[in-house]
Amino acid sequence: MSILTSMAGTLTPERTAERLCELSADARAAVLLDAAGALAGAHGVPPGRAEEFAELARELFEAVDRADRDIPGGPPEQVEAQIEGGAVYASRTPRWTLAVVGRRAALSSLMLMDLRAVLAELEEGRPIRRSSAAEEPVAAEATEEEAAGESPVPELGREA
Amino acid sequence: MKERRKGPIGRAAGIAEGVAATVRRMQREREPRVLVYDETGYARLVQPDGRGYERLLDVADRMVALVGEVEAEAKPRLGRRPEGDDEAKPRRARAPAEDDDEAKPRRARRAPPEGDDEAKPRRARRAPPEGDA
Numbered sequence: 550m551s552i553l554t555s556m557a558g559t560l561t562p563e564r565t566a567e568r569l570c571e572l573s574a575d576a577r578a579a580v581l582l583d584a585a586g587a588l589a590g591a592h593g594v595p596p597g598r599a600e601e602f603a604e605l606a607r608e609l610f611e612a613v614d615r616a617d618r619d620i621p622g623g624p625p626e627q628v629e630a631q632i633e634g635g636a637v638y639a640s641r642t643p644r645w646t647l648a649v650v651g652r653r654a655a656l657s658s659l660m661l662m663d664l665r666a667v668l669a670e671l672e673e674g675r676p677i678r679r680s681s682a683a684e685e686p687v688a689a690e691a692t693e694e695e696a697a698g699e700s701p702v703p704e705l706g707r708e709a
Numbered sequence: 710m711k712e713r714r715k716g717p718i719g720r721a722a723g724i725a726e727g728v729a730a731t732v733r734r735m736q737r738e739r740e741p742r743v744l745v746y747d748e749t750g751y752a753r754l755v756q757p758d759g760r761g762y763e764r765l766l767d768v769a770d771r772m773v774a775l776v777g778e779v780e781a782e783a784k785p786r787l788g789r790r791p792e793g794d795d796e797a798k799p800r801r802a803r804a805p806a807e808d809d810d811e812a813k814p815r816r817a818r819r820a821p822p823e824g825d826d827e828a829k830p831r832r833a834r835r836a837p838p839e840g841d842a
């Protein structure tokens with residue numbers, strides 16, 4: 550099994566949204582806001598519409614804070630909204646807010662974990678460990694003669 | 710444990726129950742919902758009659774719509790073939806060209822030759838002469 554480890558401290562705010570979209574196959578577009586609510590980076594939307602996307606992410610947490618008055622428990626850090634055409638996930642820390650539009654079929658727990666992991670990488674430089682499937686040992690290269698005699702049906706194969 | 714039905718009626722009822730359950734599940738999954746999570750990861754469902762629910766859904770809807778628009782705009786650009794791509798032309802060439810002589814003999818074969826009397830009774834059946842009635 551091979552483990553790919555990113556270099557610590559290399560994630561910049563400008564690249565954070567892109568990093569999230571790389572990490573999660575179900576992420577369609579993402580936006581990062583700083584503590585003041587200003588756009589820090591976006592991915593999946595053209596630069597001309599990134600500010601509009603950031604404004605919607607700001608509005609999302611404003612609405613969450615308004616709804617939170619009726620909800621028991623601590624202040625929400627993450628929000629998930631499932632609607633017909635897709636899903637919106639957002640996570641915030643005291644310094645950053647990261648919001649993503651995902652596919653409707655996305656697994657909420659995975660998407661929220663990815664959001665937290667990317668924010669942790671941005672804030673603390675904590676690298677995200679990604680694992681890939683173990684590769685089978687490659688057999689010796691077959692010669693053309695062997696390949697020609699090989700048949701998917703064992704009964705029809707060349708007799709040794 | 711679920712009791713297993715026997716016989717064709719029981720099997721059909723089982724299939725119908727499965728289909729109904731799938732439809733119900735799909736409808737439930739399509740329903741909009743909003744959840745908020747606190748710092749410990751504890752999830753709370755925002756009730757549809759709760760404060761801010763409508764606004765949350767509205768904002769989420771606008772975000773999804775924006776991304777959908779961007780993707781829709783990007784798709785035709787990605788799908789456009791570069792100019793001078795000759796591989797696309799054979800498909801368009803299916804329509805008969807002006808100098809395409811292959812299609813004409815087929816039509817000529819189908820059309821009855823002039824002076825062919827066998828074709829006339831067919832026409833007479835569709836539109837009878839005025840004096841017939």
